[in-house]
Amino acid sequence: MKSFLQKMPDALKRVLAVFVLVAGTAVLVRAVLPASLTDSRLHIKTTVEREMAHPVRYAGSEACADCHEEYKVKQGGYHKNLSCETCHGAAKEHSENPSDLKPKLPRMREFCAGCHTYNPSRPSGFPQVNPAAHNPRKVCIECHNPHDPKPTRTPRECSACHAEIARTKELSPHVQLECTTCHTVPQDHKLIPRSVRATIPSERSFCGKCHSKESGRKEAPKVDILTHGEKYLCWQCHYPHMPEVQ
Ligand code: HEC
Ligand code: HEC
Ligand code: HEC
Ligand code: HEC
Ligand code: HEC
Ligand code: HEC
Ligand code: HEC
Ligand code: HEC
Structure with missing residues (x-):
C-alpha cells in the first residue's frame, strides 16, 4: 500500500485528497442533518402534512350551483370554462356562511x-x-x-379577430390582395369560427397563379415555379402575409 501511494504521481495524489475531502464532508453532513431532510419518504410526508394544513379557500363552481342561478346561465355561454371564483375570488367561506361574507364583484x-x-x-x-x-x-x-x-350577431371584418395578421399584411407587398384572394371563407366562419372553418391554400400552384412565368398578373414578380424553392410549399419560406425578399 505504502509503495503504491509513493509511486503515484503528485497530481493524482492531490485529486485523491480532494476527492476524500469532498466525500468525507458529504458523509459527515448527511450524518448531522435531521432525518426529515435526508429520508425522502419522511420529507414527502412532512411536506404533504404542511400543505394539507393550509385552510381550503376555494369551493369550486359546483358549490355555487345550489344557491345561484348564475351557474346555469354561465354553462351555456362563452364564459362556460371560467370558474366562478376566477372572477369572484376565493368563496369557500361565503358558501358556508353566505350572509356574512360576500365575494367581490x-x-x-x-x-x-x-x-x-x-x-x-x-x-x-x-x-x-x-x-x-x-x-x-x-x-x-x-x-x-x-x-x-x-x-356579436353581425359578421365582422377579418381584422376583428385576426388583427395581427391584418396589420402585418397592411405593410407588406401583398397589401393590395384581399384576404379572400387566398382564403375561402364561408359567411358563418365570421359568426362561429371554430365550427365553420376557412380554407388555406394547399399547393404551390396557388401562388403560381400570380408568380409563375406564365401568369398574366404583370405587377407580381416572377419565378420559375418548377425549380424555384424545389419541392417545398411556398409558405415554408415566404410568410404569405408578409412575403419579403432579403
Ligand atoms: C348556501 C347558499 C350559497 C352558496 C353555496 C353560495 N352562495 Fe353566494 N350568496 C348566497 C346568498 C344568500 C347571497 C346574498 C347575500 C346577501 O345579499 O345578503 C349571496 C351572494 C353572492 C354574491 C353577491 C355579493 C354581493 O355583494 O351582492 C356573489 C358574487 C356570490 N354570492 C357568489 C358565490 C359564489 C362564487 C359561490 C360558489 C363558490 C357562492 N356564491 C356560493 C348564497 C350562497
Ligand atoms: C367573467 C367574470 C365572472 C364569472 C366567471 C362569474 N361572475 Fe358573477 N358577476 C360578475 C360581475 C362583474 C358581477 C357584477 C354584475 C353587476 O353588478 O351587474 C357578477 C355578479 C354576480 C352575482 C350578484 C348578482 C346580482 O344581481 O347582484 C352573483 C350571485 C354571481 N355573480 C354569482 C356567480 C356565480 C355563482 C358564478 C359561477 C357560476 C359567477 N358569478 C361567475 C362576474 C363574473
Ligand atoms: C379569465 C379570463 C376572462 C375574464 C376575466 C373575462 N373573460 Fe370574457 N372571455 C374569456 C374566454 C375564455 C372567452 C371565450 C373565448 C372563446 O370562445 O374563444 C370569453 C368570451 C367573452 C365574450 C364573447 C365574445 C365573442 O363575441 O365571442 C365577451 C363579450 C366577453 N368575454 C366579455 C367579458 C366581460 C364583459 C368580462 C368582464 C366582466 C370578461 N369577459 C372577463 C375569458 C375571460
Ligand atoms: C368572429 C371572429 C372571426 C372572424 C370575423 C374571422 N375569423 Fe378566421 N378564425 C377565427 C378563429 C377563432 C379561428 C381559429 C379556428 C380554430 O383554430 O379552430 C380562425 C381561423 C382562421 C383560419 C385558419 C384555418 C385553419 O384551418 O387553420 C383562416 C385562414 C381564417 N380564419 C381566415 C379568416 C378570414 C380571411 C376572415 C375574413 C373574411 C376571417 N377568418 C374572419 C375567428 C374569426
Ligand atoms: C356601450 C356598450 C359596450 C361596452 C361598454 C363594452 N362593449 Fe364590448 N361590445 C359591444 C358591442 C356592440 C360589440 C359588438 C360589435 C363590435 O365588435 O364592436 C362588442 C364586442 C365585444 C367583444 C367581442 C370582440 C370580438 O372581436 O369578438 C369583446 C371581447 C368585448 N366587447 C369586450 C368588452 C370589454 C372587455 C369591455 C370593457 C372594457 C366592453 N366590451 C365594453 C358593446 C360594448
Ligand atoms: C397571398 C395569399 C394570402 C393572403 C392575401 C392572406 N393569407 Fe392567410 N394564409 C395564407 C397561407 C398560404 C397560409 C398558410 C400558412 C402556413 O400554413 O404557414 C395562411 C394562413 C392563415 C391563417 C392561419 C395561420 C396563421 O398564420 O395564423 C389565418 C388565420 C389567416 N391566414 C388569415 C388571413 C387574413 C385575416 C388575411 C387578410 C388580412 C389573410 N390571411 C391574407 C395565404 C394568404
Ligand atoms: C392574386 C395574385 C397573387 C397571389 C395569389 C400571390 N401573390 Fe405574391 N405578390 C403579388 C403581387 C402583385 C406582388 C408584388 C407587389 C409589389 O411589389 O408591388 C407580390 C409579391 C410577392 C413577393 C415578393 C416580395 C418582395 O419583397 O418583392 C413574394 C415573395 C410573394 N409575393 C410570395 C407569394 C406567395 C408565397 C404566395 C402564395 C401563398 C403569393 N405570393 C400569392 C400577387 C400575388
Ligand atoms: C426554399 C425556400 C423557398 C421556397 C420554397 C420558395 N421560395 Fe421564393 N424565394 C426564396 C428566396 C431565398 C428568394 C430570394 C432570392 C431569389 O430571388 O431567388 C425568393 C424570391 C421569390 C420571389 C421574388 C422574386 C423577384 O424577382 O423579386 C417571389 C415572387 C417568390 N420567391 C415566390 C415564390 C413562390 C410563388 C413560391 C412557391 C411556388 C416560392 N417562392 C417558394 C425562397 C423560397
Whole structure:
C-alpha cells in the first residue's frame, strides 16, 4: 500500500485528497442533518402534512350551483370554462356562511380588460378589444352580461379577430390582395369560427397563379415555379402575409 501511494504521481495524489475531502464532508453532513431532510419518504410526508394544513379557500363552481342561478346561465355561454371564483375570488367561506361574507364583484373595466385587451400572444380568434377605443368610459357589464357574454350577431371584418395578421399584411407587398384572394371563407366562419372553418391554400400552384412565368398578373414578380424553392410549399419560406425578399 505504502509503495503504491509513493509511486503515484503528485497530481493524482492531490485529486485523491480532494476527492476524500469532498466525500468525507458529504458523509459527515448527511450524518448531522435531521432525518426529515435526508429520508425522502419522511420529507414527502412532512411536506404533504404542511400543505394539507393550509385552510381550503376555494369551493369550486359546483358549490355555487345550489344557491345561484348564475351557474346555469354561465354553462351555456362563452364564459362556460371560467370558474366562478376566477372572477369572484376565493368563496369557500361565503358558501358556508353566505350572509356574512360576500365575494367581490369585479365591476371595473380593468378587470375584463385583463383577459380581453388586444395582445398578439393570445390565440388567433380569441375575442379581444382595444379598451381605449372600445366604448370607453362605460363599464363593460353595462353592455355584456358577465355570466353570458353574447357573441356579436353581425359578421365582422377579418381584422376583428385576426388583427395581427391584418396589420402585418397592411405593410407588406401583398397589401393590395384581399384576404379572400387566398382564403375561402364561408359567411358563418365570421359568426362561429371554430365550427365553420376557412380554407388555406394547399399547393404551390396557388401562388403560381400570380408568380409563375406564365401568369398574366404583370405587377407580381416572377419565378420559375418548377425549380424555384424545389419541392417545398411556398409558405415554408415566404410568410404569405408578409412575403419579403432579403
Ligand atoms: C348556501 C347558499 C350559497 C352558496 C353555496 C353560495 N352562495 Fe353566494 N350568496 C348566497 C346568498 C344568500 C347571497 C346574498 C347575500 C346577501 O345579499 O345578503 C349571496 C351572494 C353572492 C354574491 C353577491 C355579493 C354581493 O355583494 O351582492 C356573489 C358574487 C356570490 N354570492 C357568489 C358565490 C359564489 C362564487 C359561490 C360558489 C363558490 C357562492 N356564491 C356560493 C348564497 C350562497
Ligand atoms: C367573467 C367574470 C365572472 C364569472 C366567471 C362569474 N361572475 Fe358573477 N358577476 C360578475 C360581475 C362583474 C358581477 C357584477 C354584475 C353587476 O353588478 O351587474 C357578477 C355578479 C354576480 C352575482 C350578484 C348578482 C346580482 O344581481 O347582484 C352573483 C350571485 C354571481 N355573480 C354569482 C356567480 C356565480 C355563482 C358564478 C359561477 C357560476 C359567477 N358569478 C361567475 C362576474 C363574473
Ligand atoms: C356601450 C356598450 C359596450 C361596452 C361598454 C363594452 N362593449 Fe364590448 N361590445 C359591444 C358591442 C356592440 C360589440 C359588438 C360589435 C363590435 O365588435 O364592436 C362588442 C364586442 C365585444 C367583444 C367581442 C370582440 C370580438 O372581436 O369578438 C369583446 C371581447 C368585448 N366587447 C369586450 C368588452 C370589454 C372587455 C369591455 C370593457 C372594457 C366592453 N366590451 C365594453 C358593446 C360594448
Ligand atoms: C379569465 C379570463 C376572462 C375574464 C376575466 C373575462 N373573460 Fe370574457 N372571455 C374569456 C374566454 C375564455 C372567452 C371565450 C373565448 C372563446 O370562445 O374563444 C370569453 C368570451 C367573452 C365574450 C364573447 C365574445 C365573442 O363575441 O365571442 C365577451 C363579450 C366577453 N368575454 C366579455 C367579458 C366581460 C364583459 C368580462 C368582464 C366582466 C370578461 N369577459 C372577463 C375569458 C375571460
Ligand atoms: C368572429 C371572429 C372571426 C372572424 C370575423 C374571422 N375569423 Fe378566421 N378564425 C377565427 C378563429 C377563432 C379561428 C381559429 C379556428 C380554430 O383554430 O379552430 C380562425 C381561423 C382562421 C383560419 C385558419 C384555418 C385553419 O384551418 O387553420 C383562416 C385562414 C381564417 N380564419 C381566415 C379568416 C378570414 C380571411 C376572415 C375574413 C373574411 C376571417 N377568418 C374572419 C375567428 C374569426
Ligand atoms: C397571398 C395569399 C394570402 C393572403 C392575401 C392572406 N393569407 Fe392567410 N394564409 C395564407 C397561407 C398560404 C397560409 C398558410 C400558412 C402556413 O400554413 O404557414 C395562411 C394562413 C392563415 C391563417 C392561419 C395561420 C396563421 O398564420 O395564423 C389565418 C388565420 C389567416 N391566414 C388569415 C388571413 C387574413 C385575416 C388575411 C387578410 C388580412 C389573410 N390571411 C391574407 C395565404 C394568404
Ligand atoms: C392574386 C395574385 C397573387 C397571389 C395569389 C400571390 N401573390 Fe405574391 N405578390 C403579388 C403581387 C402583385 C406582388 C408584388 C407587389 C409589389 O411589389 O408591388 C407580390 C409579391 C410577392 C413577393 C415578393 C416580395 C418582395 O419583397 O418583392 C413574394 C415573395 C410573394 N409575393 C410570395 C407569394 C406567395 C408565397 C404566395 C402564395 C401563398 C403569393 N405570393 C400569392 C400577387 C400575388
Ligand atoms: C426554399 C425556400 C423557398 C421556397 C420554397 C420558395 N421560395 Fe421564393 N424565394 C426564396 C428566396 C431565398 C428568394 C430570394 C432570392 C431569389 O430571388 O431567388 C425568393 C424570391 C421569390 C420571389 C421574388 C422574386 C423577384 O424577382 O423579386 C417571389 C415572387 C417568390 N420567391 C415566390 C415564390 C413562390 C410563388 C413560391 C412557391 C411556388 C416560392 N417562392 C417558394 C425562397 C423560397
